[in-house]
Amino acid sequence: MSVDAAESCLPLIDDDPSLLVGRRRLPTRYFLAPLAGYTHLAFRRVIRDLGGVGLATTDLVQATTLLSGRRQALELVATHPDDRPLSVQVFSGRIDHLVEAAVWLEDHGYEGVDINMGCPMAKVNSRGGGARLMCDSDGACEMVSQVVRAVSLPVSVKMRLGWDREQLTAPALAREFEQVGAAAITVHGRTRAQGFSGSVDLEGIRATVEAVEAIPVVGNGDVRSPGDAFAMRRTTGCDAVAIGRGAMLDPWIFARIAAAVAANPADGNPSADQQVDFLVRHFRLMAQQHGEYSCQLFRKFAGWYGAKLGIPEDLEDRLRRFESFAAFDTIVEEIRQRHGTRQTDVATALIKVPNGPVERW
Ligand SMILES: Cc1cc2nc3c(=O)[nH]c(=O)nc-3n(C[C@H](O)[C@H](O)[C@H](O)COP(=O)(O)O)c2cc1C
Numbered sequence: 001m002s003v004d005a006a007e008s009c010l011p012l013i014d015d016d017p018s019l020l021v022g023r024r025r026l027p028t029r030y031f032l033a034p035l036a037g038y039t040h041l042a043f044r045r046v047i048r049d050l051g052g053v054g055l056a057t058t059d060l061v062q063a064t065t066l067l068s069g070r071r072q073a074l075e076l077v078a079t080h081p082d083d084r085p086l087s088v089q090v091f092s093g094r095i096d097h098l099v100e101a102a103v104w105l106e107d108h109g110y111e112g113v114d115i116n117m118g119c120p121m122a123k124v125n126s127r128g129g130g131a132r133l134m135c136d137s138d139g140a141c142e143m144v145s146q147v148v149r150a151v152s153l154p155v156s157v158k159m160r161l162g163w164d165r166e167q168l169t170a171p172a173l174a175r176e177f178e179q180v181g182a183a184a185i186t187v188h189g190r191t192r193a194q195g196f197s198g199s200v201d202l203e204g205i206r207a208t209v210e211a212v213e214a215i216p217v218v219g220n221g222d223v224r225s226p227g228d229a230f231a232m233r234r235t236t237g238c239d240a241v242a243i244g245r246g247a248m249l250d251p252w253i254f255a256r257i258a259a260a261v262a263a264n265p266a267d268g269n270p271s272a273d274q275q276v277d278f279l280v281r282h283f284r285l286m287a288q289q290h291g292e293y294s295c296q297l298f299r300k301f302a303g304w305y306g307a308k309l310g311i312p313e314d315l316e317d318r319l320r321r322f323e324s325f326a327a328f329d330t331i332v333e334e335i336r337q338r339h340g341t342r343q344t345d346v347a348t349a350l351i352k353v354p355n356g357p358v359e360r361w
Helices: 003-008 041-049 063-067 071-076 095-107 130-135 137-150 170-179 202-211 226-236 245-249 253-261 272-309 313-319 325-338
Strands: 019-021 024-026 030-032 086-091 113-117 155-162 184-191 217-220 240-243
Touching: 003 226, 030 253, 041 272, 063 071, 063 086, 063 095, 086 095, 095 113, 095 137, 113 130, 113 137, 130 137, 130 155, 137 155, 137 170, 155 170, 155 202, 170 184, 170 202, 184 202, 202 217, 202 226, 217 226, 226 240, 226 253, 240 245, 245 253, 272 313, 272 325, 313 325
Parallel strands: 030 240, 086 113, 113 155, 155 184, 184 217, 217 240
Antiparallel strands: 019 024
């Protein structure tokens, strides 16, 4: 690494470590990005316990399923007093549905609405939602404008750099969204055509930062360490950073960032016992919400914890198949005795991203 590159990773000391988004003051500038299927209520609560999370956002919820009161949608917006500050992310191709969903959220006491304009999945794009909206700037602006006018909550937008390299619409859209009252913009530095391939284009994020007058721009993509987060802010000038897969890879990342900013980096290193405690609390919080069904829901995290804690494969396998709280307790006792006996590297690949040609997602 060159001296310049090394310096850009040094902790960034802000005059004001908190950030005002609309009328909402967020305690830090480092946010948990939504990862559908992973950043559910239990995970948000357990990671918040570690400290340093400025804002979390729910998985994307389709406006109509929320309005029809479908159980899955209500589970996605389930929250808890410890789960603050929180924004709920909604999507729809229909402005009227999105407006109604935003009003519903305000009436139910939520504190922020985030409109998804970044999702690359065909099932979202074919309904006119997600990244597809970035191709219709008038429609997208009208959508943001109507949602802003319908509620007094801060309304933010999360998007990609554009549909593809030929249509890098994020800067122009961000400016227009600001003019119609958006409180903040999050930009993932890839196009929809890129999916999750290639690397994040920091110049594209920078162009978006430069396009707005005053609202915060949140940079996003490929941040895996506190150094990456500081480098993203230095290189792009963004006001905050949203971290998704990096937070799954290392849930302590927000605590590490806070410790680095406070010039106390040693604070961020968890012991193996603390990591097992994290696993246990994650499961218990899931159980509070889902009861015995959490035994099934937790299975998807078996590979991740197995690799993270270096637990032997037979134990990881049992973590994938247990059916009762008592079985969970027994497995945890063994994990406490046998973790670290397998050499593993926690690969980002454990967080599944869609693959194959993006047109078929
Ligand atoms: C499995 C998975 C689920 C995702 N779900 C959402 C979502 O519900 N809403 C959203 O705006 N972005 C979603 N994203 C995109 C992330 O929020 C983020 O923009 C992207 O992963 C890049 O940031 P990262 O490198 O920090 O993960 C998802 C990404 C992944 C891998």
